[in-house]
Amino acid sequence: MNAQLAAALAAEEAAIYAYGVLGVKLTRDSDLTEARASEATHRDRRDVLVSKLAAVQASAAPAPAGYELPFAVTDRKSALKLAIQVEDRVAQAWRAVLPVTEGGDRSTALSALTDAAVRAARWRRRGSVTPATLAWPGRP
Amino acid sequence: MVLTGGVKRRQLLGAAAGTAVGVSAVAGCGLFDEDSDPAPQPDALQPVLDQALRLASAYDRAIVAEPDLRDRLSPLADDHRAHAAELAGVIGVALPSAAPSEPPGDAQSVASLRKAEQAAQKTATAACRTAPADRAALTGSIAAARAAHAEALR
Numbered sequence: 001m002n003a004q005l006a007a008a009l010a011a012e013e014a015a016i017y018a019y020g021v022l023g024v025k026l027t028r029d030s031d032l033t034e035a036r037a038s039e040a041t042h043r044d045r046r047d048v049l050v051s052k053l054a055a056v057q058a059s060a061a062p063a064p065a066g067y068e069l070p071f072a073v074t075d076r077k078s079a080l081k082l083a084i085q086v087e088d089r090v091a092q093a094w095r096a097v098l099p100v101t102e103g104g105d106r107s108t109a110l111s112a113l114t115d116a117a118v119r120a121a122r123w124r125r126r127g128s129v130t131p132a133t134l135a136w137p138g139r140p
Numbered sequence: 141m142v143l144t145g146g147v148k149r150r151q152l153l154g155a156a157a158g159t160a161v162g163v164s165a166v167a168g169c170g171l172f173d174e175d176s177d178p179a180p181q182p183d184a185l186q187p188v189l190d191q192a193l194r195l196a197s198a199y200d201r202a203i204v205a206e207p208d209l210r211d212r213l214s215p216l217a218d219d220h221r222a223h224a225a226e227l228a229g230v231i232g233v234a235l236p237s238a239a240p241s242e243p244p245g246d247a248q249s250v251a252s253l254r255k256a257e258q259a260a261q262k263t264a265t266a267a268c269r270t271a272p273a274d275r276a277a278l279t280g281s282i283a284a285a286r287a288a289h290a291e292a293l294r
Contacts, residue, residue: 091284098268098276110268110280114261117284121291131215132292135222137284138277 001100002058004093005049008112011093012046015039015086017067022079031076031126035083038119042090045112052105080127087120088134095138113138185275188267188282189227191260193236196220198256202248209250216289223282230278254293261286 019039026032073079094116097109117137124132199217203210228235264283271279 095277095280095284098280099273101276103269106276107269110265110283113280114265114284114287117288118291121288125292130211133216133219133285133288135219135285136281137288138281 001097001105002053002056004097004100005053006058008090008093008097008109009046009049009053011086011090012042012049014067015042015090016046018069018082018086021069022073022082025073025075025079027076031080034122034126038083038087041115041119048108077127080123080129083123084120084127084129087116087123088137091116091120091138092140183231183233184267184270185227185231185279186233188260188264188279189224189231189233191263192220192224192227192282195253195256195260196224198248198253202250202253205248213253216292219285219289223285226278227282230275250293254290257286257290257293261290 016039019035019042023032023035023039026035069082070085071078071082073082091113094109094113098106098113101109114137117134120134120137121132124130196217199213199220203213203217224235261283264279264286268276268279268283
């Protein structure tokens with residue numbers, strides 16, 4: 001379970017970093033509001049994971065100071081593309097937590113997977129990406 | 141007292157049946173043959189499968205009623221069919237050629253589809269919470285897909 005939780009933590013850290021970068025390129029107020037809400041959610045999930053990993057005394061790799069972005073974020077279009085990508089990655093990381101957890105921990109993972117899928121759909125709609133949904137959110 | 145005992149016994153039988161179904165699916169042999177006293181428990185994923193089929197046909201009817209919605213709705217219907225096919229495989233049942241019949245003439249607006257997605261999400265979420273490990277990711281993705289569908293219909 002710890003390996004999956006550590007991977008989820010890495011995905012959340014990457015998402016927080018990405019939102020910091022892409023937020024600068026979002027020009028519409030509604031985009032920005034959405035990005036800020038998303039980032040706050042990812043920070044909350046990161047904090048939950050840090051506590052959880054500390055409780056089981058697993059050593060999570062320290063978050064790197066910087067991340068390599070998969071592509072340059074130069075405008076609204078590439079910013080939305082990155083937002084979609086980080087939510088898809090977060091969904092993948094949390095989906096992998098489901099089989100190795102039960103009870104409340106699984107519910108937490110499922111909430112995170114569901115939330116990431118919903119946010120990805122929202123960003124796709126904002127970016128006029130069709131279809132706005134995936135058949136299997138989180139499936140790599 | 142007696143009632144409590146009966147309930148407990150049923151719960152135990154139910155739990156045992158669930159286990160036996162799981163084992164027989166793996167082993168490919170019917171553990172139930174000699175003890176078929178209670179009707180075999182339907183698979184816990186059957187309601188999730190039924191809903192996937194109902195949703196797919198609800199989308200189909202909405203598209204027939206309003207062809208302009210085809211581009212928007214048909215990918216969602218396809219998602220449900222993909223879910224149904226995979227669920228049927230995991231449960232080990234044949235996919236019905238026709239979807240379960242709905243009362244005819246019910247108007248399928250985008251709003252009612254959205255409500256149906258939200259209800260279906262609840263079913264899949266509940267199934268995921270109690271699923272054995274090997275079904276957790278499957279049901280989790282289906283729950284997330286239904287939630288994302290509801291969002292896309294806003």
